[in-house]
Amino acid sequence: MKVVTVVGARPQFIKSAPVSGALQSVGYQEFVIHTGQHYDPEMSTVFFEEMSLPKPYAILNCGNLSRDAMLSKMKTDLKPIFEAIQPDMALVYGDTNSTLAGARMAQECNVPLIHVEAGLRSYNLEMPEEHNRIESDQLSKWLFTPTSQASENLKKEGFSDNTITQVGDVMLDALQMFRSKAAHTLKMGPHSFFNKPFALVTMHRFENISQPERLGFLVREINSFHRNVMPVWMPLHPATAARLEEFGLKLEVKIAPPVGYLEMLWALQQTTLVLTDSGGLQKEAYYSDKPCVTLRGETEWIELIEMGASVLFDPNKTEELIPTARGIISNFKPGSKDLYGAGRASQAIVAALG
Numbered sequence: 001m002k003v004v005t006v007v008g009a010r011p012q013f014i015k016s017a018p019v020s021g022a023l024q025s026v027g028y029q030e031f032v033i034h035t036g037q038h039y040d041p042e043m044s045t046v047f048f049e050e051m052s053l054p055k056p057y058a059i060l061n062c063g064n065l066s067r068d069a070m071l072s073k074m075k076t077d078l079k080p081i082f083e084a085i086q087p088d089m090a091l092v093y094g095d096t097n098s099t100l101a102g103a104r105m106a107q108e109c110n111v112p113l114i115h116v117e118a119g120l121r122s123y124n125l126e127m128p129e130e131h132n133r134i135e136s137d138q139l140s141k142w143l144f145t146p147t148s149q150a151s152e153n154l155k156k157e158g159f160s161d162n163t164i165t166q167v168g169d170v171m172l173d174a175l176q177m178f179r180s181k182a183a184h185t186l187k188m189g190p191h192s193f194f195n196k197p198f199a200l201v202t203m204h205r206f207e208n209i210s211q212p213e214r215l216g217f218l219v220r221e222i223n224s225f226h227r228n229v230m231p232v233w234m235p236l237h238p239a240t241a242a243r244l245e246e247f248g249l250k251l252e253v254k255i256a257p258p259v260g261y262l263e264m265l266w267a268l269q270q271t272t273l274v275l276t277d278s279g280g281l282q283k284e285a286y287y288s289d290k291p292c293v294t295l296r297g298e299t300e301w302i303e304l305i306e307m308g309a310s311v312l313f314d315p316n317k318t319e320e321l322i323p324t325a326r327g328i329i330s331n332f333k334p335g336s337k338d339l340y341g342a343g344r345a346s347q348a349i350v351a352a353l354g
Contacts, residue, residue, distance in 0.1 A: 001027075001028050001088045001089070002028075002029045002030075002031065002085060002086070002089075003023060003031065003087060003088065003090070003091055004030075004031045004033060004081070004087040004089075004090045004091070004102075004106075004111070005020070005030055005031065005033065005091045005092075006035065006091070006092050006098055006101065006102030007032065007033070007034055007035070007098060008034060008035035008036060008037030008038060008062070008074075008096060008097070008098030009038045009094075009096045009098060010038055010280075011093070011094055011096075011171070011279070011280040012093040012094055012096065012098065013048065013051065013053060013261075014047065014051070014171060014174050014280065015094065015117070015170045015171055015174065016032070016053060017051045017052075017174050017177065017178075018170055018173035018174050018345075019091075019116065019170055019173075019346045020053060020054055021346065022347050022349065022350045023350060024054075025350075026350055030054060031057040031085050031087065032053070032054050032055075032056045032057055033056065033057060033060070033081060033102075034056040034060065035062045035074050035097075035098040035101065036059060036062045036063045037062055037063050037070065037096060037097055037098045038063065047260060050181075050260050050261060051174075051178065051261060057081070057085075058081055060073075060077045060078075061077075062074045062098075062101075067097055070097050071097055071100060071101050071104075074097065074098065074101035074102075074105075075104060075105060075108075078101060078102065078105040079105060079108070079109070082105055082106075082109045082111065087111055088112075089111060089112045089113070089114055089353075090102055090103075090105070090106035090113050090114065091114040091116065092106075092114070092115055092116070092136060093116045093117055093170075094117045094133070095117075095129040095130070095132045095279075096129070096132060097128070099115075099132050099133070099136050100131075100132040100136055103115070103136040103139040103140065104135075104139070107139045113140040113141055113142070114140065114141070115136050115143055115144065116144045116170060116349065117144070117145075117146055117150075117170070118137050118140065118143035118144055118145050118150065118154065118164075119137065119146075119147075119150030119151055119152075119154040119164070120133055120146075120150050120153070120279075120300035120301075121133070121134075121153045121300060122298045122299065122300050123298065124298050127206070137154065137157075137159070140163070141163065142163065142165070142352065142353065143159060143163050143164045143165070144165050144166075144167045144345075144352070145164060145165070145167070146166075146168055146169040146341070146345070147166070147169075147303060147339070147340060148166060149302060149303060150166070151164050151166045165349075165352045167345040167352070168340050168341015168342065168343070168344065168345035168348065169283060169340035169341055170345045170346055171280055171284065172283070172340050172341060172345065173344065173346045175265065175284060175287050175288075175343075176343040178261060178262060181262050181265075182262050182263075182265035182268075182269060183262050183266050184263070184266050185259075187256065187257055187263075188233075188235075188256050188259060188263055188266075188267065189233070189256055193231070193233065194233070194270045196230075196231070197230045197231075197272040198232065198254075198270075198271060198272060199225065199226075199230055199231070199232045199271065199272060199273040199274070199275055199325070200232075200233055200234075200268065200271040200273070200274050200276075201222060201232050201233070201253065201274075201276065202234065202235060202237065202276045202277070202278050202281055203234075203240055203276070203277050203295060204237035204240050204277065204278070205277040205278075205295075207296075208277050208295060208296070209239060209240050209243045210243070214315050214316070215243060215249060216249055218295060218315055219249045219250070219251055221320065221321035222253060222275070222321065223251065223253065224320075224321065224322060225275075225321050225325060226252055227252065229322055229326070230273075231254060232254060233253070233267065233271075234251065234253050234254065234255055235256045235257065235258050235259045235264070236251075236255050238258065265284075265288075268284055268285065268288040268290060271290055272329070273292070273293065273329055274291070274292040274293070275313075275321075275325070276292065276293075276294065276295060277294065277296050279299070279301065282294055282301050282304055282310055283340065285309075285310070286310070289334040291309070291310070292304070292310040292328070293311055293313050293321070293324055293328055294310050294311065294312050295313050295315065296312060296313075296314065296315075297312060297314035297315070297316055297317070299312065303339055307339075308331060308332065309332070309334075310328070311328045
């Protein structure tokens with residue numbers, strides 16, 4: 001069986017590692033197409049190297065474009081690849097532009113589609129990711145959900161039970177595979193910085209960085225937290241760095257370049273608190289028993305809010321970050337780790353594919 005896997009962003013590289021291994025173990029022939037959505041080597045190449053991912057069959061050059069232009073170029077570049085490989089199925093992850101482009105191409109080429117991490121909903125249609133995940137679900141033959149809530153979302157939208165399989169979270173699979181290899185490197189900054197309490201911050205969502213007022217508010221709140229509560233360590237996404245320069249905003253925190261997965265796992269082990277707008281890092285904080293402030297007004301991972309593992313901080317409400325952060329630190333209690341499965345989602349996916 002030939003499978004075309006379309007990836008293009010950091011979380012997808014991580015999710016694909018255990019699934020690729022599971023596919024290989026039962027004899028599937030996988031062709032990985034890297035769209036180039038994350039075009040910075042530190043957001044891309046490093047993940048393939050440190051996680052021993054299959055060498056991409058093709059690497060496209062579809063980064064640093066507007067959403068519409070990116071989707072159009074991905075479609076143009078993917079079509080001859082699909083036609084050359086003639087896959088039996090296509091596989092996409094999550095909710096990025098690469099996800100939707102792969103889903104659309106699978107439909108156009110009449111290739112059955114697998115969507116891993118299906119059924120997630122933020123119910124915020126201002127997020128491009130929400131549109132990406134909804135349409136990708138609609139185009140899929142196999143919908144593999146990480147939680148019962150995701151499965152219920154799909155059922156409410158009219159998807160039939162025989163297309164939905166709850167398998168758990170493949171990011172938990174990846175974390176369990178690589179946690180023992182977590183390591184500090186010099187590009188993260190001096191080892192001594194991490195010996196005291198600090199907060200790990202990441203921020204890259206379009207809605208947070210595209211408007212100068214909203215980004216300016218978040219920068220002021222993070223700077224204040226850094227000055228008055230504890231130091232902040234922030235691996236800076238290239239898109240965020242570009243917007244900070246464009247808007248004339250300055251972070252006062254300890255900035256690092258984008259880091260690889262093993263470096264991020266090490267930082268998670270050391271940190272006191274996570275502040276992020278990343279969907280993946282919310283869960284990785286939970287798996288690492290770390291309290292999390294989600295820098296958004298909503299989240300797809302509503303279970304983490306309900307159980308008190310994470311708290312929302314809505315930039316539109318312009319409340320102060322410090323009380324929110326202190327509250328989750330004081331009230332945080334590590335939760336049960338079976339919420340997202342037992343770390344065998346990849347095997348469950350392969351078994352369901354038959």
